[in-house]
Amino acid sequence: MRHTPRYLMTDPDEVKRLIRNNPWATFVSPSSQGLTASHYPAILDEEEDGIVIVSHFGRPDEKLHELGEHEILVIIQGPHDYVSPSWYAPGDLVPTWNHVTAHLYGTPEILSDEENYAMLGRLTDHFERHQSHGRSLSEDEEGTRRIVKGTVGLRMKVDRFEARAKLSQNKGPETVENIVGEVGKRNPALAEEMRRVHPRHQA
Secondary structure, three states, X not given: OOOOHHXXXXXXXXXXXXXXXXXXXXXXXXXOOEEEEEEEEEEEOOOOOOOEEEEEEEOOHHHHOOOOOOOEEEEEXXXXXXXXXXXXXXXXXXXXXXXXXXXXXXXXXXXXXXXXXHHHHHHHHHHHOOOOOOOOHHHHHHHHHHHHOOEEEEEEEOOEEEEEEEOOOOOOHHHHHHHHHHHHHHOHHHHHHHHHHOHHHOO
8 A cells, every 4th residue: 555644544543443343354365276355344342452354254265265264454445436536626637536544454363263253243233223123143043154164253462553544635625625515426325434534615
């Protein structure tokens, strides 16, 4: 990830916020067979200090990744979108792409069967809490335990991270206002991220 100083995110709390708001992650492993990538939900273990994520892999992905044997990269992608130079001042012609992204590094710990079931229960409850008739694995523990056997749970303490919030910090106030207005028409989440780093443009 390019380390342009004005775009760096160094606050762990901001990275945690990004994970909470964007729980679909890309897991990348340098396995003995080459690079391997998979996509799974990831949520924070809020009871742990530092940044700790929990997730699960569907079998046999854990073997393809050689999970637990080495460091992996977990990519969290927040809001992003194209920024047109038509929103800039005259003469400024180079487009760009605004985004908020974090790269998390660590060696996963494989969960026991009981820990995995408990974690998947938490994962389900985490997303079902927003549903008007949310469901729970506990409604049919015998049946859901059979299905869960096809998954492998993991917990990963983040040893280091690289994070970037590229949100037009290099543009003047009038241009930022234009970008926020245009982006907000199709990507409100990205416009909100821009407002966080450009407080004068709060809605």
